[in-house]
Amino acid sequence: MGLTAYAVCKNYGETRALYDVDLAVNKGEFFTLLGPSGCGKTTLLRIVAGLEMADNGRIVINGKDFTKIPANRRPVNTVFQSYAMFPHLTVLENVCFGLISRRIPKAQAIEKARATLDLVRLAGFEDRKPDQLSGGQRQRVALARALANEPEILLLDEPMSALDAKLRVQVQVELRQIQQRLDKTFIMVTHDQQEALTVSDRMAVMGQGQVAQYGSVREVYDRPRNRFVADFLQTQNFLDAERVGPREISTRLGRWRLCEDIPWEKGCITVRPEKLQIAREASACDFRARVNTVIYRGCYQQFILDNGLLMETETVLPVAQGEELMVHVPKDAVIVLHEDEFQRMDLRKVK
């Protein structure tokens, strides 16, 4: 149960916005559609909401086919980028509005609206107008308004884009807490990978109208499947490599052992900066490099090495510019990137 999208296609004239997208979102999870501008994530969200019709494909929610059912009869609610609140109505009236227009008796609507405002920690703000609220509070009113309708699935289209960086981080955590308290299915669209990692159980990284990879945020972050996903997650340290054994590669920096099989003869790998280690003994040294730049980041430190690699250490070590380091490359530091630009995957099974 949850949401399943089968082979969804959408073209806008010549523009192919979505190409054969399959997706399965489990009930009660926080799922994020992550990708660069124009990759089709909003289009997919709008198709799930019924605000846009797919050219092909099906949308199934909790086992029922909603593909042809209009937006107002789908068990979903959307929180948009612009919160679209009525400026002349109070917070309470804004939250009540949808309930009353669904013919819920006024007293019951008020009770529901108050309970939902309480849930998003806005009790006491009922009589304020939207312009008397902070950005974060307005965001929570928009959330309350959508949640008051008790949708099976809440859709969030870049809900934090209007907030400044500091508030964003705070609201991300709040959003995650509200989702967990309610145990509801949330599907969010964002282009901010940090935001996706903070709030989501699972995510789909999209590019060019397709899903490039999907999985738990950990899986995708730790093991980006191809160059596109790795690039988008701001992985650094890409190297060309040649396979010299089942789990051994040769790069311009030497031969390294890996913890996974290598599907190509020649290809690309990436090495996480934080996984590289300073070797204490020559026997553990996989390559030597001089430190070109030391970047102090407060609680951690980065070195740009003369071979072009970036290295990151958790603690601030007394390493000086110009110093030569012996570097150890642990087996799990190397990620083999698959050549398929976007691997077609079977995303149809809900856990």
Ligand code: ATP
């Ligand atoms: P952003 O992060 O910038 O909102 P997105 O990933 O959400 O981008 P979509 O809005 O889904 O991307 O758009 C996907 C593609 O479809 C883009 O190339 C866009 O220009 C195009 N597109 C979207 N809506 C329309 C429309 N109504 N008419 C024509 N083309 C459209």
